[in-house]
Amino acid sequence: MRPTDSELEILHVLWKHGPRTVRQVNDELSQQRDIGYTTTLKLMQIMHEKGLLTRSEEAKSHVYTAALGEQEAQETLIDRFLETTFRGSASQLVMQVLGRHKASADELDEIKKLLNNLDHESH
Secondary structure: OOOOHHHHHHHHHHHHHOOEOHHHHHHHHHOOOOOOHHHHHHHHHHHHHHOOEEEEEEOOEEEEEEOOOHHHHHHHHHHHHHHHHHOOOHHHHHHHHHHHOOOOHHHHHHHHHHHHHHHHHHO
């Protein structure tokens, strides 16, 4: 299951707020950009067909839930991005990100802890 950018926007709403109707998702998305109800409806129907969303009927309205967890989606997308863009080289990805993005002191501390943990696990 590889969500598109538009599908990811919908998943972010559902991850943040939990199960929602199309109207509720559309209201959230409309705060970020101009998107029509029918566009959101069609996207969510397609996502349901693809297995990205589950749907239950409550009081005449379909309520949608993300079938894919946020961490699972991130891992899938990162794996795909790493393979297609950096030919599987994690070091190339990290150097590119750190070279273009000013990491905060807290972020750098977290990265150092992660590297230390990875180093200790490999010994």
